[in-house]
Amino acid sequence: MRYLPHTDEDIRNMFDAIGVKGFDELFTTVPDSCRYDKEMILPVAKTEWDLNTYMAEIRSMMRVTPAHSVLIGAGRYHHHIPSTIPSIMGRSEFLTAYTPYQPEMAQGTLQGLFEYQTLTARLLGVDVANASMYDGASALAEGLLMGLRVAKKKTRVAMSSAIHPHYREVVRTYFKPTAFEIIELPFLENGRTDLSGLADLEDVAAVAIQSPNFFGVVEELEMAAEAIHQIGALFVTGFTEPLAFGLLKNPGSAGADIVCGEGQSFGMPKSFGGPGLGMFGSKQKYVRNLPGRLVGETTDLEGNRGYVLTLATREQHIRREKATSNICSNQGICTLTAAMYMASLGGTGLRKLARLNYDKSEYLKEGLQDAGAIILFSSPTFNEFVVEFRDDFTPVQKRLIEQNIVAGLHLGKYYPGFENRYLFCVTETASKSVLDRVISEVQK
Amino acid sequence: MRYLPHTDEDIRNMFDAIGVKGFDELFTTVPDSCRYDKEMILPVAKTEWDLNTYMAEIRSMMRVTPAHSVLIGAGRYHHHIPSTIPSIMGRSEFLTAYTPYQPEMAQGTLQGLFEYQTLTARLLGVDVANASMYDGASALAEGLLMGLRVAKKKTRVAMSSAIHPHYREVVRTYFKPTAFEIIELPFLENGRTDLSGLADLEDVAAVAIQSPNFFGVVEELEMAAEAIHQIGALFVTGFTEPLAFGLLKNPGSAGADIVCGEGQSFGMPKSFGGPGLGMFGSKQKYVRNLPGRLVGETTDLEGNRGYVLTLATREQHIRREKATSNICSNQGICTLTAAMYMASLGGTGLRKLARLNYDKSEYLKEGLQDAGAIILFSSPTFNEFVVEFRDDFTPVQKRLIEQNIVAGLHLGKYYPGFENRYLFCVTETASKSVLDRVISEVQK
């Protein structure tokens, strides 16, 4: 097998050196009662070419292919990825290295991460960003747990029901074994979170709001920050579409204490949901409560600038059960990918691209409205919005699929009473002609 | 434009430094009479994404796609290419460098070429191989010209008419303006070159034979060598399928003086005919007559082993009109690719793969014979052979195309009287089931 360099002669020589007769003697410490007594039953080893055929057959089972325009976002966004990114991200010095515990030998990864942290902090308007969490959902859970750590004695957190349903599920999963209580805040007619109930809540360590939220609606973060700080809670802002901050106010400037979300939009393919990138940052004063790895600048013996993993006393390999999180391996190369993407776009490009997403999304919004559909929420949105159809949309959706357009995500299973409501997403990848086809089909 | 870093400010500053007001002042030495007075009419600049769409549309015009099994070789062979090769060959340190004129800064390219030269010399059984010619066809032309240089006063060369027709055309193109005469040798009933006429020929500097020849037939090189050396000519052996020498005697050991051919089979895609690789080698005594670049081993000031371009006095940049060839840029990365492929196969793998090509080709050969087709030539073949059909083959070919099989190359336009004859090629990439389908369609 091409991955296994051992020749029979090599093996014999090594047996002799070790002083054994065969492989069995290497495993004498494995009791019979623990032995795998049969042969593993797996498909026979495939050559590279048979593997290609096999995987091609699996791919051919996809009924939605790259030929389709998928007007669904909801946490995974279809953005163009420049060919430079796979080519530099794929350099084996980056891809086949591990956690930079030996900094002198990993300055590439480390400077790259430091740059990511900095660009991310600037994007989100926070003082410090870490070197990634698993994804936006687990990042939100960690954000709320961090809020509880900061707040010490408090036992409750609140989160908006306009947060991505899957993210809320993950939060509940993380919280299940704990004594902490989760309060869900309803949303208003206009699609924004209803904060009116907050004032009466006590013992709340942190309140989480997503903006743009699951409905694509831009929340009023300043007002939220005020209300949340009123009750002495930390303001955790989540997001699923970081591109929005090229156009919208960033959460930090609006008063968020902790900002966490998903970074897939920045150079990562949708890849059926992963790998993506948990972006995570906070105000400086909470840095020692941050989960995840941090890269810091330092100097070497001769005073040259260099980068190292730092504040490790927060982490499991030093602090063990007292760590701020259990995370060890993180999203590594995805983090670098996001930095490469941000660097490729630049400030000017990010602005332009965000604006383009907004304009195209507004175009479809208005078109559908004119076509007789209802735009459910009046509040401003970024590149997603909820549409309600007067009559059954499924036949239209079917017709559009036949035209290679996947039109909207049905919200019925996410929110009661949303049976005829759909979440649409429009990015720079959707051409006007595609949007027009959707509009005209709705019109019919 | 993303490839052009100049900002307006940069440009202004540079104008000032140079002391000009605008671009026109940079081109004052261009007379009006030479100016491009209109705007160039080209398609508007495409974004990366529009380009992808445009090229995808062009690709969609291909009626024979990767889904087809193409049983045609004739100078371009369909072999598997391991995914390691694009990945290491594509490393920008290799791909974006140029000719290693500064050896200390290009040891990667140079050691890689030295390794290629060595593996190639071993493969072909020659003392020395150069660092590539453009392709197999131009290599043959250069081989014959080299023969004339070595032979000094002589004015004629001979080549077998069983050499790839395109290669012979290229030879004629190269020879047209010269005073040299080309004699074509006929081929025998058995598909081998008829050397009987040689003895009566005079003033012949070199005789070229291809093996396996265009018909896939393995020539009797030892006998040829004897006959050719008899008349005091140099023996030039050509080839289009280097894989053959994993199984067959190599040309050098059979007495060839100059060996030249096409190396595409070694890790390069067919790519509609190029880029490929002109492999070229000879006996040591002719080395100063070799065309093309040569890498040699040397040492540095401290005695460390290193590699440099050498014997440059043969080349145009030193010798100008007296050079052994006009070649400058050669096939660079393709040469490295071939070395990577030979290294990946290894001696054991090369043998096994060559054998597999032979066996599969024999399987189809016998199958077609049993199905009533005529195997035109009785001599042994490697992975190609000529089939004559009793009745019109075109309807069968059409049926097979509909089953995604391109069955054979029609030889009518290459050889008079070959109207019902087809050249088939079978490599490791053709599965038995595909071959069986061809056989059964022929049987019908």
Add this chain to the structure above:
Amino acid sequence: MKNGPGRSGLIMDEPLLWEKGKKGRNGMSIPESDVPAAKIADEICGAGPDFPDLSEVEVVRHYTRLSQWNFGVDTGMYPLGSCTMKYNPKINEKQAAAEEISGAHPLLDDEYCQGTLRIIYELQNFLAEITGLDAVSVQPAAGAHGELAGMLIFDAYHRSKGQKRTKILMPDTAHGTNPASAALCGYKPVPIQSGPKGILDVEQIRELMDEETAGIMITNPNTLGLFEENIGEIAEIVHEKGGLVYGDGANMNAVMGIVDLKKCGVDVLHLNLHKTFSTPHGGGGPGAGPVCVVGKLKKYLPSPRVEFDGANYRQEESPDSIGRMHGFHGNYGVLVRALSYILSMGAENLKKVSQYAVLNASYIKVKLKDYLHLAYDRPCMHEAVFSDKNQHKDNVNTLDIAKRLMDCGYHPPTIYFPLVVPGAIMIEPTETESLEEIDAFIDVVKNIVNEAKSDPELLRSSPNRFKVKRLDETQAARNPCLCG
């Protein structure tokens, strides 16, 4: 080459991204708008972040140069203990990058994404077969995430019995993520010292295991590279007390086709696909940490899982599930690579992987034990744990040895872990290293051991071949600069 393959050569300096560029440049295409500009309310508009503008070539060179400062498995031997830095096949990258897969949206209805679901389904089954356990969820994004899933399953199981257990047995050799993951579920780790042989001794477990204790987390082979011989008996004790046994499968590379975790008494196990199953470590990730369980715990696995009804692949939720661990299906691209690896290897080669991994480690253990102090001189599995004990007299420590190894062209082993071995040097060669590579590495280590005597300062002043000399980590932590 007794000093190894390390040499000095040209690399390029490169500033930070925002020390480059000029406003107005761009490094990628942005489509022109084909729709009218829409109105936008000022109050929601921000200024946009202060990012540098770079041209495409500036971006490409920036990262090409940064990459020159890194060392990966493709560069050379990377015997980082407990991390299984084996060769990462290129073909796996190609499978994961195929557009139909990398372009698939995770919220498509099942009928539209049978291909991507099938990949999950097959991987679930193959991993069950390899571990001997009954059911698998591939959702966890890394090993620690898998541990958390496991602890959540522990909690759900005990709650189903109407119990809320508060403690968990934690061997002192456990990786830091183990106690950290347990703590997230409110379990208080009860430390267990490994016995004189470097493995758990039964009596201690018998003493400490009780009805308040949820169970035990065992890494097997453990982080000393030793097989926990008593795992069966230990499992019995734990089970008797109504507890569960968690297996940390990070070291599965040692025992594929050789050990059946179910027969060991393991109830829940996580795997690290980025270790055992050859997916690239990416400078820290992404990984994947599938969690495998015995039948009775299947219903607790994270949801959704993929089932096959003979005709179609379907995403299924279990009412008793601990719920979602991840926004979607976990690090899916990593799953594709792992499947590609398993399909390339087949059962026979996977077993060889473990045999050769153990062979390589055992060979290193034997060859080096007269030079470096061997923590436990017993048959090792996939890694051998040494320490700097012999070098103390030379005032040379593990860190010095590690830094010197770097100059010689090797990534250092894992150091100062496991904590039970002071100054630990944990060497895991993996099966993809050839005998020649390993012999060369051994010679270099021997040579360094001699240098520790003859020229200790050389080690203390290492590394010397890199863009930077030894970096000051204390300063970095004392006044952190985390943002440029």
Add this chain to the structure above:
Amino acid sequence: MKNGPGRSGLIMDEPLLWEKGKKGRNGMSIPESDVPAAKIADEICGAGPDFPDLSEVEVVRHYTRLSQWNFGVDTGMYPLGSCTMKYNPKINEKQAAAEEISGAHPLLDDEYCQGTLRIIYELQNFLAEITGLDAVSVQPAAGAHGELAGMLIFDAYHRSKGQKRTKILMPDTAHGTNPASAALCGYKPVPIQSGPKGILDVEQIRELMDEETAGIMITNPNTLGLFEENIGEIAEIVHEKGGLVYGDGANMNAVMGIVDLKKCGVDVLHLNLHKTFSTPHGGGGPGAGPVCVVGKLKKYLPSPRVEFDGANYRQEESPDSIGRMHGFHGNYGVLVRALSYILSMGAENLKKVSQYAVLNASYIKVKLKDYLHLAYDRPCMHEAVFSDKNQHKDNVNTLDIAKRLMDCGYHPPTIYFPLVVPGAIMIEPTETESLEEIDAFIDVVKNIVNEAKSDPELLRSSPNRFKVKRLDETQAARNPCLCG
């Protein structure tokens, strides 16, 4: 960074391929046979070559390590004069690698390969438009191959007039391939000295041009980076005597959208797609050297060419054609990349390319002329040619300066060419270098010029940052070792 970005870092030593490996290993999959083994006659069987057997990881590491010893455009500035080392866009690689194209067999009937034919057809037209000439063949595999095609066209043209001309006018600034290509067609080059201004003067041409002379080969802009201002007049003279004008278009990067070669009087021109049109140089190739001609010479172009009849693309042979230059369609993959580049740029950006290329060179010329001796202080095009004249007093020569530049992190310019400038230093920055990059380069050159005075030995002993010190090229040529 007055010493430039060059630094020392870790690279890995690596032996020759056959100094590695073990019999029986393999580095790639080989399918199992699904057919019976066939008989084979012993007398045709050989032993097979003595190749080393390597595992996949051994192969990958071998070439990864070798690549560390190289420097490319992605590594840094590569101002190699006359070679146009501009940035090579990654997207072009993707287009060429697309399976439908890279997998296409060149002998398919036209109806089955309309896509690949269309690419050739469009490129033929675009190159005609860019040069101003009427017809194009993309068959030549590199510039010199294009020159040969051109000389063959000269010969065919004259023979059609019943003449066999024997001489060709050859400026002393011509690249070596020019005389070599002419010689292949039996033309004896008649040397022309460039005039005092570094360009051809008309009178000399008038003297030398006669009816035995096939014509002239002019590189414009010439290899001194100067525009041949008199080309029009020269062409007239040559044409009057029944000769033809060959244009070496290697320097087209200076004049796209600015100069019309047909209006210059050029009859035949070759382009270097690997220079002007951004295709990677691949450590020496492959390139592509399309040949472009005026209408009256179209029929002589290499065959086949691709024509479009409004419905289909067809391969067409011309009876008067010089014939085939290549086994198939030339270096097709390179053509795809060039088309991808032209489509990405459009007319406006291609013109900017030339404007910026000339701007960058002119800027360098102005900034360095007080430090390095400027061969001809006249408005330059895309490159500026200096020499080591000022450094002779310091006993430092062009080679020393070049080697020192390497340590500073720059690929040296082209040196000792053109031959008319002793110790030439030929700097071509190209348009893809930013002002900052160019300023940094200028500072480094200035610094080296100072070092030549203050510390000449430093230059003479350079380079010092590489795996090898200065290599002995004389020894290599005296007793050649060309095969390991």
